Amino acid sequence: xxxxxxxxxxxxxxxxxxxxxxxxxxxxxxxxxxxxxxxxxxxxxxxxxxxxxxxxxxxxxxxxxxxxxxxxxxxxxxxxxxxxxxxxxxxxxxxxxxxxxxxxxxxxxxxxxxxxxxxxxxxxxxxxxxxxxxxxxxxxxxxxxxxxxxxxxxxxxxxxxxxxxxxxxxxxxxxxxxxxxxxxxxxxxxxxxxxxxxxxxxxxxxxxxxxxxxxxxxxxxxxxxxxxxxxxxxxxxxxxxxxxxxxxxxxxxxxxxxxxxxxxxxxxxxxxxxxxxxxxxxxxxxxxxxxxxxxxxxxxxxxxxxxxxxxxxxxxxxxxxxxxxxxxxxxxxxxxxxxxxxxxxxxxxxxxxxxxxxx
Amino acid sequence: xxxxxxxxxxxxxxxxxxxxxxxxxxxxxxxxxxxxxxxxxxxxxxxxxxxxxxxxxxxxxxxxxxxxxxxxxxxxxxxxxxxxxxxxxxxxxxxxxxxxxxxxxxxxxxxxxxxxxxxxxxxxxxxxxxxxxxxxxxxxxxxxxxxxxxxxxxxxxxxxxxxxxxxxxxxxxxxxxxxxxxxxxxxxxxxxxxxxxxxxxxxxxxxxxxxxxxxxxxxxxxxxxxxxxxxxxxxxxxxxxxxxxxxxx
Numbered sequence: 239x240x241x242x243x244x245x246x247x248x249x250x251x252x253x254x255x256x257x258x259x260x261x262x263x264x265x266x267x268x269x270x271x272x273x274x275x276x277x278x279x280x281x282x283x284x285x286x287x288x289x290x291x292x293x294x295x296x297x298x299x300x301x302x303x304x305x306x307x308x309x310x311x312x313x314x315x316x317x318x319x320x321x322x323x324x325x326x327x328x329x330x331x332x333x334x335x336x337x338x339x340x341x342x343x344x345x346x347x348x349x350x351x352x353x354x355x356x357x358x359x360x361x362x363x364x365x366x367x368x369x370x371x372x373x374x375x376x377x378x379x380x381x382x383x384x385x386x387x388x389x390x391x392x393x394x395x396x397x398x399x400x401x402x403x404x405x406x407x408x409x410x411x412x413x414x415x416x417x418x419x420x421x422x423x424x425x426x427x428x429x430x431x432x433x434x435x436x437x438x439x440x441x442x443x444x445x446x447x448x449x450x451x452x453x454x455x456x457x458x459x460x461x462x463x464x465x466x467x468x469x470x471x472x473x474x475x476x477x478x479x480x481x482x483x484x485x486x487x488x489x490x491x492x493x494x495x496x497x498x499x500x501x502x503x504x505x506x507x508x509x510x511x512x513x514x515x516x517x518x519x520x521x522x523x524x525x526x527x528x529x530x531x532x533x534x535x536x537x538x539x540x541x542x543x544x545x546x547x548x549x550x551x552x553x554x555x556x557x558x559x560x561x562x563x564x565x566x567x568x569x570x571x572x573x574x575x576x577x578x579x580x581x582x583x584x585x586x587x588x589x590x591x592x593x594x595x596x597x
Numbered sequence: 598x599x600x601x602x603x604x605x606x607x608x609x610x611x612x613x614x615x616x617x618x619x620x621x622x623x624x625x626x627x628x629x630x631x632x633x634x635x636x637x638x639x640x641x642x643x644x645x646x647x648x649x650x651x652x653x654x655x656x657x658x659x660x661x662x663x664x665x666x667x668x669x670x671x672x673x674x675x676x677x678x679x680x681x682x683x684x685x686x687x688x689x690x691x692x693x694x695x696x697x698x699x700x701x702x703x704x705x706x707x708x709x710x711x712x713x714x715x716x717x718x719x720x721x722x723x724x725x726x727x728x729x730x731x732x733x734x735x736x737x738x739x740x741x742x743x744x745x746x747x748x749x750x751x752x753x754x755x756x757x758x759x760x761x762x763x764x765x766x767x768x769x770x771x772x773x774x775x776x777x778x779x780x781x782x783x784x785x786x787x788x789x790x791x792x793x794x795x796x797x798x799x800x801x802x803x804x805x806x807x808x809x810x811x812x813x814x815x816x817x818x819x820x821x822x823x824x825x826x827x828x829x830x831x832x833x834x835x836x837x838x839x840x841x842x843x844x845x846x
Contacts, residue, residue: 445716449702451695452691462680464672464703464759465671
């Protein structure tokens with residue numbers, strides 16, 4: 239292949255397993271692979287657009303839930319997967335986004351559209367304030383501090399009954415009548431989620447995204463070549479907080495309510511679960527995880543109260559046998575990223591093996 | 598000639614232990630200056646003091662007339678003093694061209710940019726740097742998959758992306774095969790001749806030191822034992838006794 243500067247380069251990233259790193263671990267995708275990804279993405283978008291009209295209301299609601307979780311999970315992946323910062327407190331910003339709409343409606347009867355626009359901004363400002371403190375620590379201390387902030391905000395929300403309605407949460411006509419119709423809500427959430435994911439995609443592919451990945455790979459080396467690590471990590475934390483807040487706003491459209499548990503540690507664990515299931519290395523891995531989580535939750539919770547136990551077992555199995563999630567399974571199988579058709583090939587092979595056509 | 602790197606009375610104390618004791622150093626522009634000494638002499642600590650990893654107990658460091666004492670490592674790098682570490686220190690899952698682009702972006706003040714074209718624009722410069730270190734054919738290889746010698750060459754390319762005025766090479770040939778060592782020596786010469794980079798290196802291979810350096814500083818017990826040309830140092834009785842094992846080079 240001829241590169242812009244005239245040299246001859248390999249078609250694909252070159253790598254072997256001799257040092258424990260395979261070509262599959264690179265986030266570089268060949269032009270052919272990129273074209274395939276775009277083609278599959280267009281198919282997915284068309285299917286989702288048609289789904290809003292053809293699917294039943296229950297399935298439409300499941301997809302609305304999946305899409306808001308996809309934004310939440312991808313936003314969380316900005317700090318965990320790309321920034322290498324294991325945060326257990328992203329629910330703070332998710333909850334703040336939801337409560338921005340709930341509280342402004344309850345106390346001021348503020349117009350929904352203004353509140354919805356303000357939700358990610360308020361969450362972003364909160365992320366800036368929290369980030370200024372927690373990013374001064376590393377590793378376990380960072381994870382524990384984010385968790386502590388999440389629990390602090392959860393407790394305040396729970397105890398300030400006069401201001402937040404406490405454990406009852408905020409119910410009522412939070413959203414405009416236009417969005418009460420699930421199909422209208424579906425297309426609105428779809429549009430906002432698509433724009434949000436696209437924006438995060440541009441962040442990842444930008445010089446800032448590249449620098450963030452370099453910091454994740456080798457913090458000491460990044461500092462030694464003149465990168466201000468704190469400033470970049472803070473920016474990533476704020477961008478993530480912004481989109482978590484947006485996801486919180488989308489949750490209000492889905493549920494027409496806000497509750498304190500939106501800020502607690504269990505809610506912080508949801509996107510982490512989705513990252514593990516879908517895989518952190520692929521940009522849409524967490525979105526895939528969100529879809530799997532929502533569908534599985536709906537199906538399993540109807541049959542048993544012990545859905546959390548089943549999810550826990552699934553998490554252990556994935557962590558042990560497919561540590562890079564469904565996306566990583568595809569990459570390991572094919573040796574490189576080849577978008578969704580690789581996932582289908584893996585599924586077909588598995589099916590053939592199960593049928594006994596292949597050993 | 599004005600010295601590009603001036604180190605004055607730099608000292609580092611860890612508790613009661615003096616790791617570096619009043620070291621002064623002056624390196625001219627375009628010079629290759631070697632720092633040698635037995636293990637534990639304080640060479641690596643001295644490098645960490647120069648690059649801001651450690652804060653000195655006493656003393657000052659100046660690069661191109663700018664005081665960098667007490668600066669954070671990223672500030673020192675931006676002032677023009679950049680280190681290549683003793684052990685391989687790469688960005689394992691980035692490609693070779695991404696690794697070099699990262700340092701160019703940081704140096705150009707574009708690392709916070711959200712416009713992809715800012716880094717696409719740097720591709721010519723990335724290619725030029727990779728050409729200098731002989732890695733152009735590996736531009737899209739994953740850094741972790743390179744051989745040890747290529748990883749060290751990549752580190753040099755990443756450091757060059759910072760457009761340094763002074764490059765610190767901490768044992769650049771450590772763990773290398775004779776072929777890789779030869780290649781690294783040729784690369785260091787090219788850096789000085791083609792790019793005009795001033796180089797300070799620490800090294801245990803005396804053939805490399807005496808074949809490359811304009812001047813040599815010998816350290817022992819955290820202090821400077823001798824400064825001079827390779828010939829002067831190689832024939833110094835004290836240096837022969839404490840470091841060269843009684844043998845003349």
